[in-house]
Each structure stands twice: as structure tokens, then as C-alpha cells.
Amino acid sequence: MLECIDFAFLADRVIPALNRGLDVSLRLIIPAALIGGALGVFTGVTRVFGPRWARRLADAAVAVIRGVPLTVQLMILYFGLPNVPYLRIDLEPFTAALAGFIFCTGAYQSEYVRGALLSIRQGQIRAGQALGMTKLQIITSIVVPQAVRRALPGCGNEVIYLIKYSSLAYIITCIELTGRAKTLISQTYRPTEVYLTAALYYLAMVTLATWLLNWLERKLAIPGFGKNNT
Amino acid sequence: MDAFLHSLTTVFNALPYIAQGAFVTIVMVAGALSLGFLLGLPLAVAQVYAPRPVRMLVGLYVWFFRGVPVLLLLFLFYFGLFNVIGLDLGMIGSSCAVLGLASAAYQSQIFRGSIQSLPSGQFKAGRALGMTDMQCIRSVVLPQALRISIPAWSNEYSILLKDSAMCFALGTPEIMARTHFVASRTYEYLPLYIAAGCIYFLITLAGITLLRRLERRVRIPGCAAPDMTGDSAGGMQTGI
Amino acid sequence: MNASSPLLQVRGVSKTLGGRAILHDVSITVDPGDLKVLIGPSGAGKSTFLQCINRLIAPDEGEILLNGMPIDGSSTAELCRLRQEVGMIFQDFNLFDHLTAEANVALALRKVRGLSSDNAGKRARKELERVGLASRAGLYPAQLSGGQKQRVAIARALAMEPKVLLLDEPTSALDPELVGEVLAVIRDLAAGGMPMIMATHQMDFARSLATEILFMEQGRIIEQGSPADLLATGANTRTRDFCSRLIASESGKAGA
Numbered sequence A: 001m002l003e004c005i006d007f008a009f010l011a012d013r014v015i016p017a018l019n020r021g022l023d024v025s026l027r028l029i030i031p032a033a034l035i036g037g038a039l040g041v042f043t044g045v046t047r048v049f050g051p052r053w054a055r056r057l058a059d060a061a062v063a064v065i066r067g068v069p070l071t072v073q074l075m076i077l078y079f080g081l082p083n084v085p086y087l088r089i090d091l092e093p094f095t096a097a098l099a100g101f102i103f104c105t106g107a108y109q110s111e112y113v114r115g116a117l118l119s120i121r122q123g124q125i126r127a128g129q130a131l132g133m134t135k136l137q138i139i140t141s142i143v144v145p146q147a148v149r150r151a152l153p154g155c156g157n158e159v160i161y162l163i164k165y166s167s168l169a170y171i172i173t174c175i176e177l178t179g180r181a182k183t184l185i186s187q188t189y190r191p192t193e194v195y196l197t198a199a200l201y202y203l204a205m206v207t208l209a210t211w212l213l214n215w216l217e218r219k220l221a222i223p224g225f226g227k228n229n230t
Numbered sequence B: 001m002d003a004f005l006h007s008l009t010t011v012f013n014a015l016p017y018i019a020q021g022a023f024v025t026i027v028m029v030a031g032a033l034s035l036g037f038l039l040g041l042p043l044a045v046a047q048v049y050a051p052r053p054v055r056m057l058v059g060l061y062v063w064f065f066r067g068v069p070v071l072l073l074l075f076l077f078y079f080g081l082f083n084v085i086g087l088d089l090g091m092i093g094s095s096c097a098v099l100g101l102a103s104a105a106y107q108s109q110i111f112r113g114s115i116q117s118l119p120s121g122q123f124k125a126g127r128a129l130g131m132t133d134m135q136c137i138r139s140v141v142l143p144q145a146l147r148i149s150i151p152a153w154s155n156e157y158s159i160l161l162k163d164s165a166m167c168f169a170l171g172t173p174e175i176m177a178r179t180h181f182v183a184s185r186t187y188e189y190l191p192l193y194i195a196a197g198c199i200y201f202l203i204t205l206a207g208i209t210l211l212r213r214l215e216r217r218v219r220i221p222g223c224a225a226p227d228m229t230g231d232s233a234g235g236m237q238t239g240i
Numbered sequence C: 001m002n003a004s005s006p007l008l009q010v011r012g013v014s015k016t017l018g019g020r021a022i023l024h025d026v027s028i029t030v031d032p033g034d035l036k037v038l039i040g041p042s043g044a045g046k047s048t049f050l051q052c053i054n055r056l057i058a059p060d061e062g063e064i065l066l067n068g069m070p071i072d073g074s075s076t077a078e079l080c081r082l083r084q085e086v087g088m089i090f091q092d093f094n095l096f097d098h099l100t101a102e103a104n105v106a107l108a109l110r111k112v113r114g115l116s117s118d119n120a121g122k123r124a125r126k127e128l129e130r131v132g133l134a135s136r137a138g139l140y141p142a143q144l145s146g147g148q149k150q151r152v153a154i155a156r157a158l159a160m161e162p163k164v165l166l167l168d169e170p171t172s173a174l175d176p177e178l179v180g181e182v183l184a185v186i187r188d189l190a191a192g193g194m195p196m197i198m199a200t201h202q203m204d205f206a207r208s209l210a211t212e213i214l215f216m217e218q219g220r221i222i223e224q225g226s227p228a229d230l231l232a233t234g235a236n237t238r239t240r241d242f243c244s245r246l247i248a249s250e251s252g253k254a255g256a
Helices: A007-049 A052-067 A070-083 A093-119 A122-130 A135-172 A177-188 A191-220 B002-049 B052-067 B070-084 B090-117 B121-128 B133-170 B175-186 B189-217 C046-053 C076-085 C101-111 C117-130 C146-159 C176-191 C203-209 C227-231 C238-255
Strands: C008-017 C020-030 C035-039 C061-066 C086-089 C164-168 C196-199 C212-217 C220-225
Touching (some): A007 A052, A007 A093, A007 A177, A007 A191, A070 A135, A070 B133, A070 B175, A093 A135, A122 A135, A135 A177, A135 A191, A135 B133, A135 C101, A177 B070, A191 B052, B002 B052, B002 B090, B002 B175, B052 B090, B070 B090, B070 B133, B090 B133, B121 B133, B175 B189, C008 C046, C020 C046, C020 C220, C035 C046, C035 C203, C035 C238, C046 C086, C046 C164, C046 C196, C061 C076, C076 C086, C101 C117, C146 C176, C176 C196, C203 C227, C212 C227, C212 C238, C220 C238
Parallel strands (some): C035 C196, C035 C212, C086 C164, C164 C196
Antiparallel strands (some): C008 C020, C008 C061, C212 C220
16 A cells, blocks of 8 residues: 555655645635634624614625525636726635635624523523613623633534635635646646545545634633523 | 616526526535435444544544535545445535435534533433433433524525525536526626525525424423523623 | 602612513602512513612613712613622522532622622621631532522622622522522511512512512512512412412422
8 A cells, every 4th residue: 555655756855845835825815814803803792792784784785695605606706806897806816715714703603692692591690780880891801701610612613624725716816725736737647646645635624624713712611501501 | 877777687587597507506405414414413323423434534534524524525426425425415416415315414513512511410310310321312312402403503504595695617507507697698797696695595584483483382391592692792892 | 868768769660671661650769677578470571670779780761879869871880889889699590600619609799899808708708607607618600509509699699798689589490499599598687677679489588578569570570568468368469369379389299
């Protein structure tokens, strides 16, 4: 089995090329996770506490982003925006991909943030009020610590999705990990080995992220909290 | 104004052509969902009830197909593995097969969760009546687990439908590929992609409505999926 | 402030929710050493009334006076002050689910009273000891029994050194065998002279300790007086009628 693998080819051609792709992938994933996460928190909070018009607007935007394939969104950002009369926004592939990932992550994350905020029982807030705490104190010492823990599993899952969907950047010619693999194959015609190696790169990223998130969840876990509560 | 009318005419003229792509998309997604179901259900049962080595193999399958991007899976199988084993499914067939293999991994986790959420007394009661384990699974566990799974399953449907748009990277003549083809000739990218987005939106909506109807039809009184949305709690809406 | 004015005075509180009148011109006065017991069928407005007193629910009409000074409901600072002076115990405890018993008690001490973490912790442990839970300080709400949760909730309210305590059916959510430990704590408080308004269905408790019983129905107080007057054998009162039915259904439940 092992002698079928051409180690020289892997070491000389595949790994250096994929490492360059990985660099671009990470430069897409990490900022998209951070900025998209912040956008998701902002949107989620708006959808629960915002004025009626802002709630409606945010709900609609999230519904549209969640209802349309990311592929379509990326195509709109890259090929479609230059069509807009007068504005003629012409984004670089990398910028368009990053923007698409940020909006998409923000929309999905806001769902978890919203769910977590809605799941906090009214009684928790009442109890804070009854002790004479101010609105700000209630938000910072009761609502946020509880909501973070409720939202974490879903939000973590979303980061995993982002890692995988970052491969779509290739479609709008941003050459990241998948794109590098594709380019290399057009030179070497050895698809199975190259794609399998690229798959291992993604598996490594996803597995590492899963470990980190599980560790974080365990670290923040509170006995009996977050289980069978409505 | 003229430009706007021109865009509108282009979209309108392209609709029949794109609609054929919608047909391909729907067939592909239906095929992938079915394959995912047929493969995912035994995987789920194996992951709960099978001996440890089998469970680990299933775990490996799930880990691989859930950890690798669908786009890369499409490339890997279409250009690589399918050729290696001498399988020629064509573009639509290959897309359908890869989406189905990936969906099997996701669906197995949905079914596994549902099976494990059933009280263990259900299985015991079946055994106490002298049923074999297979009979218990077939006629006691699965009828309940599948019903519980419908909401998550309809979510999987909408994810799969959206993922199917990636197949255009292979050249599969579905909605995106056809839209892109027209757009690159007419340069009406924006209106055409928005139209494509609307088509996806409509297909998602139609499918979810259908699945809701199914859920209502097979519902057993007093036996419902737990409400995971958190909407029912609704505590915070009354404000601080 | 004013030696002659009552500790807490609630005057003419009315509340309409969703077009339905929940409270209609309800008043109550609490003096030092008072234990006022609210009884009545569920849906009578007892819980809404208690929450109007510390303005967790803003009443449509009516006045709340603390030491003779009216509270301005539109001022956040005055609201927070009112709630510090008027503690509350909830039917379903409402312990903060993400904090240990000790942290539950210490949180408001730090945030509202401005105590240091050390002092707040020390104080919290002292309060928990008072309700017999010193050994449970490090446990989270999910690890406590219902009775223990309610005792932590009482410790949390007492730590703020309230002038008056509101108790909203503090034993209704408890299993019967756990009711006693919570009532014992409340009895100690009454013996120590803590002024309280308590909604409850525990008639034996009300009979033996209440300074006044107020019977509520459909958002109004329809009878009030000392337990001796309202519950005397032969007294033809709604209160007595209600209690005998309550006791009948209780013993029926116990027999089943």
C-alpha cells in the first residue's frame, strides 16, 4: 500500500503548492470568522432588542442570505457588482470572497445569537431587577454570560462550515487551497493524489477547530446549565 | 431606464433556458437526498447498535465526508477516484453521487441523534415481547426516530440544494452553470444572478412546504419533535 | 425620614394587561414587624400585585411610598433604590443559572452595593450559613434541590439588607417534603421582625404567623383582617370558605 504513494512528488510539488494555498485560505477564514462573528453578534442583538424597523430589516437580510446559495452570492459580489449603474464596484477576487464569507457567517451566526438571547428566561432578568441591578449590569453579568454559553456550540459549528465553504473562493478565481490543487493538477495530471492531500489539509483544519471548540466549551461548561431548559 | 428594460428582457429571454437547469438541479438534489437517505439510515443504525470496529469505520466515513468541502469532494471523485475505479457516471450522475455520499454522512448524524433521543424503554419493551433486535429497530425505533428527524431533515434538504450550486464548477448543466453561461455572453451578470438566487429561494420554499405537509401527515398525537428553536421560550422579547 | 409614616405604603394600584383589568385599586401598608399574607385563587392578581410593589411591573395607576416618600417610577436611580430596599422571593426561585450559590448571593453585593469580591464572598457565605447552606456554597443551581434553591434565593435577597421582603408563593413550586425547610427559614425571619408581604396557600402558616390576612379575588382585596377574625370557627367570611375548600382538596390529594 505504502509503495503506491510517490513521496518525492508529494514533498517536492504538492506540499509546497498547497502550503501557499493554505496561507490564502487562512487569510480568508480567520478574518471572516472574526469580523463575521462580530457582525453576527451585532445582527443577532438587533434582531432581538432593536427597534421594529431594524428587526424587520435584519430578519429580511438574514432570510435572503440563508435562502440563496453562497455560490450565487459570491458570483453577485464578483461578477455582478460591476453591473450596478453609477457605482461600478469592481472587487478583487480575494476581497469579493472575504466580503461574501463575512456576510454569510454574520447571517448564520446571528441565528445562534438570537436563539441564545431568546432562550434566557424572563425570570433571570426579573431576579436581577429585583436586586436593584441596572439594565447595563443585568446585560453584562447575567444576559451575556448565559447567552455566550448557549450560542457557543452553534457558533462553533458555523466556524467549521466556514472553513469548508472557504473553498468556494476558487469559483471566483481567488486561488486558495482548492484553487492551488486545481492549478497543480492542470500541470501534473495527477488529480487523485493532489485532491486527497488537499482533503487532508481541510480535515486537519476542521479537526483542529473542532478540538479547540470542544475544549472551549468544556472550559466554560457549568454543571446542569444549558441542558433541557426551554 | 433603457438599460433596465434591456436587462429585464435578457433575464426574461433566458428564463426557459435556466428553467431547464432548475430541472437538472431538482433531479440531482432528489437523487442525492435519496442516496443519502438509503446510505445514511444504515450508517446511523450501525453507529448506535453495531460492534465497535464497525462503529469506528462508520465514524471514519462521517469524519471524512463532513470534514472535506463539497467542492473538493466533487473534484476528487469526478476527476480522480471515479476514474481510478473505472466508474463513468457522467457529469450529472457524478454530481448526484458525490452530493449523496456527503449527505449520507450528515443524514446519518441526524438519524443517530433521533435514535439516541428515544427512551431506552422503547427498545426494552420490544425485546420483552420476544422481538429480535432487528425487529425492534425496524418496527419500534425507526418509525419514531424518522418522525423526529423530519425538521432536521428539511434543513438538510435546503443545505443540499444550496450545495448543488457548486456542481457548476464541474460543468454540470444546472441553474448556476446555465446562468453563468448566459451572463458571460450578455454581460448582464447582476440581474441574471439575482434571478438565479430567486429560483433557488423558490425551490427551497417549495421543498420545505412539502416537508412540513409530510410532517403533519405522519404526526402521532403527543409524539412531537422537541422544539429546538428556542422561539417558544420568548423570554427576552418582553424586554429588560 | 418621617417617624409617623409607615415603612411601605402602596396606594390605589391598578393594572390592565391586554385589555383585561388585572388589578383594581389595591392598597396595602406595611409597618415594622408586619407579616401580611395575601391569599386567594390563582389568577386573583396576587403575583402581579407583588411585582407592582417593586415595580417589576409598572402599575397604570397608584403610588408607592417608601418611608413616606413617593417613588418616581420614571427615574432609574430611584427604581434601583426601591428594589434594594424591597427584596423579592420568586415562586420559581430564579437563581442565576450560570453562577454558584455563593456567586448568586455575591453578584448584587458587588454590582449594586459596590463591595469588593472578597467582602462580597465573605458576606455571601455568612448569608448562606444563616439559611443552613454553608456547605453548598460552591454548587450550581442545577445541583441543588428545590428547597435548597429557594433558601439560596432567600439568602440572596437578605444579603441586600432589605427593609421589606416580598414573597411570591415561595413554596408552591416545591415537592411537599421540601416545603418545611423553606417555611422554617421564613418563620425565623418573621421571628426576627422582618416586615414581609407573602402570597401563599400555606394556611397553617398564615394562621399562626400572619399579622393580617388579605383575601384577593379578581384583582381586588375583598376581605382583610387578623387571622383570628377571618378564620374563626363560625365566621362567615370568603376567606374561611376558600380555606376550607383548599384544605379539603389538599387532604383529598394526600389521600389519593
